[in-house]
Amino acid sequence: MSLVGGLLEQRYRVDALLARGGMSAVYRGVDTRLERSVAIKVMDERFAGDQTFIDRFVREARTAAQLHHPGVVGVYDQGVDHSPEGERVFLVMELVAGGTLRDLLRERGALPVPLAVSVMEQVLSALGAAHRAGLVHRDVKPENVLIGRGGVVKVADFGLVRAVASANTTSDSMILGTVAYLSPEQVATGASDARSDVYSAGILLYELLTGVPPYTGDNAISVAYRHVNDDVPPPSEAATGSIPPALDDLVLRATRREPSGRPADADALLAELQRTAGALGIPAMAVPLPATADVRLDDSTMRVRDDGPPTEKIAPITMATPRPTGPTPIGPQGTRAMSREELDANAITARHEPVPAGPAPMSAAERYHQQRSRSRRIFTIWILIIVLLAAAIGTTAWWLGSGQWSQVPQVKGLEQSVAEQRLRDSNLTFHVTKVRNNTAKPGIVLDVRPGELQQVQRGSDVELQVSQGRPTVPNVQAGADPADADKQITDQGLQAVRDASKDGYSDSVPQGRVLGLDPSAGTPLDVGAPVKVLLSKGPAPKQVPSVVGMSRDEAFAALTQAGFEPFDAGTEFSDKVDKDKVTKTSPAAGATVANGGSKRVGVFTSNAVTVPDLRGQKAEDARKALKALGLEIDVRGFFRRPDSTVFSQDPGAGSRVKPGTKVAVDVFP
Incomplete structure (x- = not known):
């Protein structure tokens, strides 16, 4: 804490303690030269x-500084500050406002599968960038995974373990690392490469899915022993929720004790994880900031985290180290170490059993026959032991040599059934992935992963990619949902496209639904070729038919047949249309009614009265005839008697007049 307020190398101002651990302390600080906030990791004074x-x-700081990846905590500078209080070795890094993955695990326990996969994708992406640059982390654990604003996940402390391992606090018989996440080869020999990080990442994924690491113990040696001698169990055995078997299998492949059985590096593990997530339909999920995270950089009161127990030493454990025993296990421990003396002290405890009293004295003859019988039994037992030992040694030598390995056979271009049999003959399991191909006929093997002639462990699972032939346009029924049609097309390896100019009207297919495909169903195409999805624009616009001059019933029938809903709109006079005949419609004949518009059509009928021929009739008879038609009479002449004869009229016979119209007649005498 005496560093707070001071300057390192007259440049980096130390503001507040953020976290402390066994090897170092981390402070929030400011680069006074560039005026930017930084994180300063100050190593323990013993280094x-x-x-x-x-x-x-x-050297490690320079290598880490060359990593430019959004998931890697940036390294800005390193140095040794010389002051009267002593020398301080420090590292200047990017300041991430937030918390660690350990904080998130403490708050939530086991994470949901989508969240665990989202975290691991970002962690593996960062590790993959390091592996491509030839850098191995060697200490992958939740404490070294930082979560910042916006769900950004970053990996810190690349190369730090390798640097600490070179200090005079260790020796050839010591290794350094976090025991809960160490790979078997790190424990047994101290050797590590990209596959060691893959193992640690597999343990980390196990912990994200279950809330706890697979191995815990009351001391480091008991946990390390389990890594060397036991296979990591499936996460589903310890998880409270449901974990897909494919994720179980992925964790088991990443944590195989033999490095050659694991994915080659973080990029390979990331590809498998993304392929598994895609096959299971696991959605991407934003990584939440831990509730206890420090998110205000300008807050003078900062929370101080304790990153775990102090650094200790641990002796390498071999396959021959006896299994330690102890009380109920405790949780994961930090970066630890232990001397070989501790290992030997915990390995085995001698037991001294009291010797029972011997048998009663025997005669010489009895002792002779007893010894002879015992000699025969001992001889037989030794023969059996020698035979069993020879068989065991031979089997072990075969297994350690070539027995545990199998070569992926050459299967490209073969029929699927033939390829499957070759894989079985090579003691390999397989799963088949169907792939569309423009040239290979269906059932022909396109590829195998790992590749042909690759050395893999016996029983390993390989992917067999088999051709489905050229894709064909699927049979999408008219009226289908466009999204379903798109999926059927993409499932065939084709591309669904829209072309509004190809859309058409339909009386049977609702608007917006699939009308058809272009090309039509069953047409073979190349992979990725476009298929047009034609949509219905609904019924075509309709024109009101002409029904003028028809009777009301005839007009109603004609309009109904044309898809309209006729109704009586009233009567009107027309000198061109007979009474009760249609004079017009509303909308008028020839008008276009758009799809979705009103289908009601008003029908107007004529109320015209046709004037009869009154000539030659008596005046009184003419009056009665006109009255029956709703017309009036105007009799003209010198003698307007009822029996006078009509010789002319106005309007003339056959004229159409309004109801109530007067018809003038001339009579004689």
Whole structure:
């Protein structure tokens, strides 16, 4: 804490303690030269006097600084500050406002499968960038995974373990690392490469899915022993929720004790994880900021985290190390170490059993026959032991040599059934992936992963990619949902496209639904070729038919047949249309009614009265005839008697007049 307020190398101002652990303390600070906030990791003072450590520390910092990846905590600078209080070795890094993955696990326990997969994708992406640059992390654990604003996941402390391992606090018989996440080869020999990080990442995925690491113990040696001698169990055995078997299988492949059985590096594991997530339909999920995270960089009161127990030493464990025993296991431990003396002390405890009293004295003859019988039994037992030992040694030698390995056979271009039999003959399991192909006929093997002639462990699962032939346009029924049609097309390896100019009217297919495909169903195409999805525009616009001059019933029948809903709109006079005949419609004949518009059509009928021929009739008879038609009479002449004869009229016979119209007649005498 004496560092707070001071300057390192007259440049980096130390503002507040953020976290502390066994090897270092992390402070929030400011680069006064560039005026930017930084995180400053100050190593424990016991490392400052070790020139071997400082040289390795500088080399690893330079290597880590060359990593440019959004998932890697950026390294800005490194140095050794010389002051009266002593020398301080420090590392200047990007300041991530937030918390660690350990904080999130403490708050939530086991994470939901989508969240666990989303976290691992970002962690593996960062590790993959390091592996491509030839850098191995060696200490992948939740404490070294930071979660920042917006769900950004970053990996820190690349190369730090390798630097600490070179200090004079260790020796050839010691290794350094977080025991809960160490790979078997790190425990047994101290060797590590990209596949060691893959193992640690598999353990991390196990913990994200279950809330706890697979191995815990009351001391480091008991946990390390389990890594060397036991296979990691499936996460589903410890998880409270449901974990897909494919994720179980992925964790088991990543944590195989033999490095060659694991994915080659973080990129390979990431590809498998993404392929598994895609096959299971696992959605991407935003990574939440831990509730206890420090998200305000300008807050003078900062929470101090304790990143775990102090660094200790641990002796390498071999396959021959006896299994340690102890009380009920405790949780995961930090970066730890233990001496070989501790290993030996915990490995085995001698037991001294009291010797029972011997048998009663025998005669010489009895002792002779007893010894002879015992000799025969001992001889037989030794023969059996020698035979069993020879068989065991031969089997072990075969297994350690070539017995545990199998070569992926050459299967490209073969029929699927033939290829499957070759894989079985090579003691391999397989799963088939169907792939569309423009040239290979259906059932022909396109590829195998891992590739042909690759050495894999016996019983390994390989992917057999088999051709489905050229894709064909699917049979999409008229009226189908366009989204369903798109999916059927893409499932065939084709591309669904829209072309509004090809859409058409239909009386049977609702508007917006699939009218058809272009090309039609069953047409073979190349992979990725476009298929037009034609949509219905609904019924075509209708024209009101002409029904003028028809009777009301005839007009109603004609309009109904044309898809309209006729109704009586009233009567009107027309000198061109007989009474009760249609004079017009509303909308008028020839008008276009758009799809979705009103289908009601008003029908107007004529109320015209046709004037009869009154000539030659008596005046009184003419009056009665006109009255029956709703007309009036105007009799003209010198003698307007009822029996006078009509000789002319106005309007003339056959004229159409309004109801109530007067018809003038001329009579004689």
